[in-house]
Amino acid sequence: MAVRLKASEKILYNALIKAEAQNIADEFLQSGLPNRKNESYHYSDLKLLLDNIPDILENGEFSSEPEFNIAGAYNIFINNGRVEIAKKLPKDVEIGTISGTVFTPENDIVAKLNSALSKESLQLEIKGNLENIIYIEHRSNGQASFINDNIEIELLANANAIIIEIFTSSNNSHLSNHASRINLAENSNLTHIVLDLSAKENRHLYTLTYEVEKEARLNSLIIHKGANLARTQLFAKFVGENSHADFSGLTLAESEQHSDISINISHAVANTSSSENYKSVVRDRAKGIFQGKILVERDAQKIDAKMMHKGLMLSDDAQILVKPELEIYADDVICGHGATCGELDKDSLFYLMSRGIAYETARAMLIKAFLAEIFDFVENKNIHEILQKLIDDWLN
Amino acid sequence: MSDIMLEIKNLHVNVADKEILKGVNLTIKKGEVHAIMGRNGSGKSTLSYALTGKEGYEITKGEILLDGENILEMEPNERAVAGLFLAFQYPIEIPGVTTMTFLKAAMNAQRKAKGQEELSTPDFMRAVKKTAQELDIDSSMLKRPLNVGFSGGEKKRAEILQMALLKPKMCIFDETDSGLDIDALKIVAKGVNALRNENRSMLIITHYQRLLNYIVPDIVHVFSDGKIVKTGDKELALELEKQGYSKFDEVS
Numbered sequence: 342m343a344v345r346l347k348a349s350e351k352i353l354y355n356a357l358i359k360a361e362a363q364n365i366a367d368e369f370l371q372s373g374l375p376n377r378k379n380e381s382y383h384y385s386d387l388k389l390l391l392d393n394i395p396d397i398l399e400n401g402e403f404s405s406e407p408e409f410n411i412a413g414a415y416n417i418f419i420n421n422g423r424v425e426i427a428k429k430l431p432k433d434v435e436i437g438t439i440s441g442t443v444f445t446p447e448n449d450i451v452a453k454l455n456s457a458l459s460k461e462s463l464q465l466e467i468k469g470n471l472e473n474i475i476y477i478e479h480r481s482n483g484q485a486s487f488i489n490d491n492i493e494i495e496l497l498a499n500a501n502a503i504i505i506e507i508f509t510s511s512n513n514s515h516l517s518n519h520a521s522r523i524n525l526a527e528n529s530n531l532t533h534i535v536l537d538l539s540a541k542e543n544r545h546l547y548t549l550t551y552e553v554e555k556e557a558r559l560n561s562l563i564i565h566k567g568a569n570l571a572r573t574q575l576f577a578k579f580v581g582e583n584s585h586a587d588f589s590g591l592t593l594a595e596s597e598q599h600s601d602i603s604i605n606i607s608h609a610v611a612n613t614s615s616s617e618n619y620k621s622v623v624r625d626r627a628k629g630i631f632q633g634k635i636l637v638e639r640d641a642q643k644i645d646a647k648m649m650h651k652g653l654m655l656s657d658d659a660q661i662l663v664k665p666e667l668e669i670y671a672d673d674v675i676c677g678h679g680a681t682c683g684e685l686d687k688d689s690l691f692y693l694m695s696r697g698i699a700y701e702t703a704r705a706m707l708i709k710a711f712l713a714e715i716f717d718f719v720e721n722k723n724i725h726e727i728l729q730k731l732i733d734d735w736l737n
Numbered sequence: 738m739s740d741i742m743l744e745i746k747n748l749h750v751n752v753a754d755k756e757i758l759k760g761v762n763l764t765i766k767k768g769e770v771h772a773i774m775g776r777n778g779s780g781k782s783t784l785s786y787a788l789t790g791k792e793g794y795e796i797t798k799g800e801i802l803l804d805g806e807n808i809l810e811m812e813p814n815e816r817a818v819a820g821l822f823l824a825f826q827y828p829i830e831i832p833g834v835t836t837m838t839f840l841k842a843a844m845n846a847q848r849k850a851k852g853q854e855e856l857s858t859p860d861f862m863r864a865v866k867k868t869a870q871e872l873d874i875d876s877s878m879l880k881r882p883l884n885v886g887f888s889g890g891e892k893k894r895a896e897i898l899q900m901a902l903l904k905p906k907m908c909i910f911d912e913t914d915s916g917l918d919i920d921a922l923k924i925v926a927k928g929v930n931a932l933r934n935e936n937r938s939m940l941i942i943t944h945y946q947r948l949l950n951y952i953v954p955d956i957v958h959v960f961s962d963g964k965i966v967k968t969g970d971k972e973l974a975l976e977l978e979k980q981g982y983s984k985f986d987e988v989s
């Protein structure tokens with residue numbers, strides 16, 4: 342049965358019709374935007390939160406300079422959904438774009454909207470041991486616009502790469518809906534870092550999907566800092582034995598920000614392992630949400646998965662909502678989850694102050710200490726500095 | 738200028754609405770080393786926290802003057818800058834902050850508050866290295882997060898290292914001897930004795946007389962049920978050790 346569409350949903354429906362995505366339009370008519378009754382959107386009711394949808398525009402001025410200069414990086418820009426690639430390609434990388442819808446393995450209407458409405462999809466194929474870091478900057482510029490872009494990345498067998506994706510925007514209430522789908526083939530190794538640094542006016546939706554094959558290694562880090570409404574949904578599936586992934590993330594939320602990281606990790610085959618380490622720091626009236634679900638399928642024995650969320654609340658009006666979930670159908674597995682949440686430790690604050698360190702400095706030291714752990718694994722000096730600065734700026 | 742470093746007058750302190758300190762009077766002159774001895778639960782740590790301004794230690798009556806200045810309205814960091822230092826009974830572990838980072842932050846915070854320039858990194862390194870060596874502190878310990886995974890002895894030595902670098906004028910030691918074997922105790926005592934001078938005063942809080950063999954006090958006080966019940970010279974400590982605390986309970 343079709344739901345009654347709100348004004349904003351009608352705009353989305355019309356956009357789908359205009360994009361000639363009849364199937365998805367039909368589906369959207371049945372579901373509308375996800376709301377609190379959808380389990381995975383329980384704390385981020387998009388029907389309520391997405392109140393105005395701007396037009397799909399390609400306006401805006403785009404600099405030829407990246408937000409961050411990383412030594413030896415190969416820079417790719419996606420400007421209001423349009424891919425801009427430098428002519429000179431690094432060794433071991435094939436790049437292209439395709440137009441039209443892409444396959445959406447996720448059963449999720451936001452991901453389907455992205456696929457139907459994106460103009461072109463960036464395609465990356467990586468082989469060998471990549472010397473250059475791949476730097477992808479998604480930009481939403483000009484007046485408020487509805488932006489959809491997506492990326493498909495294929496790490497071929499034995500490939501080794503570092504990919505960093507940054508989201509930036511002008512100070513307008515864009516609605517940007519992004520998707521990255523990454524396949525790690527046998528024995529490949531990827532460090533993937535995603536930073537939302539868009540303006541406070543922006544609404545940021547991001548679908549991130551990994552498929553991890555035999556003996557592959559993944560290090561995934563997501564940081565939410567920018568948009569007023571930010572939601573990342575991460576889907577990862579282990580499909581080959583002896584693969585391992587470390588998932589981590591950090592939410593920095595202030596003023597009225599609503600920041601949601603929801604992860605779905607599926608161990609579909611035996612002898613795979615993962616760790617999930619997420620942290621949220623909130624202040625003012627901000628809301629940080631973490632939902633983590635680990636699924637272990639029936640024949641997936643010898644799984645080792647440990648999920649942890651640590652929250653830090655810096656004001657009484659801020660909120661942290663955490664929902665960990667384990668769904669285990671195999672019997673020989675080691676899985677666990679934990680969560681801590683609270684204010685800064687009073688004894689630690691007193692100890693620092695008793696040595697002459699002023700309250701604000703002591704507090705900043707303790708928050709920094711809490712955060713620093715999350716990107717300890719980043720070896721690249723440039724990227725480490727970017728992350729450190731991001732935290733320092735937020736604290737000052 | 739007065740020759741008095743610390744003056745505590747009729748100090749009453751409540752913790753969680755319960756009166757723990759019940760009228761402490763204590764005057765320490767410049768250059769003097771005093772010891773406070775008392776059994777567990779008598780309120781010794783409460784006194785050290787009230788002096789350093791910990792939250793939750795409510796002063797209901799009395800005064801504390803440091804070098805003639807009333808410190809009751811000061812924040813803990815301001816008291817530190819004014820020259821007060823507490824070596825904690827249980828030093829706090831701070832994961833994510835290395836000992837080096839912490840030491841530099843503390844030294845520079847105090848310099849800044851006094852209107853002095855920040856230390857240059859080489860000057861800082863030199864000062865830390867020298868003092869650490871004297872206290873038999875390994876440089877690898879300085880690179881580790883503050884107090885995390887330190888042994889009991891390492892923690893206490895790290896406290897003395899901080900004290901030596903911050904050069905306070907009034908030092909309080911809260912059971913610095915607890916949990917130390919005799920060798921560690923000797924190193925700590927040596928570090929403390931090296932810091933004794935005519936402008937620096939010390940208050941040594943302890944449960945046992947043992948430490949006072951190595952750091953010899955000028956004056957010894959017996960503490961019982963939230964106040965000082967007897968004052969004497971170093972012989973008093975030996976007397977206490979022999980006769981136990983119960984003799985003094987009757988006095989109070």
Ligand SMILES: Nc1ncnc2c1ncn2[C@@H]1O[C@H](COP(=O)(O)OP(=O)(O)O)[C@@H](O)[C@H]1O
Nearest residue numbers: 752753757775776777778779780781782783784
């Ligand atoms: N935070 C606290 N909350 C409640 N009671 C406390 C607290 N700290 C100390 N006390 C009580 O105050 C008394 C004195 O404790 P303390 O000063 O630690 O003694 P000491 O250091 O001499 O062993 C004890 O009865 C103890 O239970």
Ligand SMILES: [Mg+2]
Nearest residue numbers: 781782826912
């Ligand atoms: Mg005590």
